[in-house]
Amino acid sequence: MDWIIAIVAISTGGWIINNWIRAKYGYDLEDEWGGKSKRSDEKKVKQLKAENRELHDKLDAMQDRMVVLEKIVTDRGYSLADEIEALRDKPARDTGTPLDIETKEKA
Known part of the structure; x- marks a missing residue:
């Protein structure tokens, strides 16, 4: 059970870092369902x-x-x-x- 929480935390952290890099360089941001939202x-x-x-x-x-x-x-x-x-x-x-x-x- 602890490793499921760890996997969810790592996935969420990766998603946040991915969106931060996209926002920094001007790319469209990705929402939680995989869609793109324009700036x-x-x-x-x-x-x-x-x-x-x-x-x-x-x-x-x-x-x-x-x-x-x-x-x-x-x-x-x-x-x-x-x-x-x-x-x-x-x-x-x-x-x-x-x-x-x-x-x-x-x-």
Whole structure:
């Protein structure tokens, strides 16, 4: 009689551990008759996964943009101060393209 109680206790313990593992990893839970019951938060989980995917895509795009900006700023030929000084040194009469252009493009 004692071993029948032990078998029932072991079976119940195994069932509880099985359901705990299923709940932890998001699988459908098993009821006492062997049927499956769906999780109630399944819709919310799908929404969160979609939002997470969207945020990862935005993060990837921002990282790509940051790489481009870092290349621009760390380029050895790029010196903002020198470019500003070069603009200051230009004569004031050179204000743009004249309106009476007589030369035409050659094909």
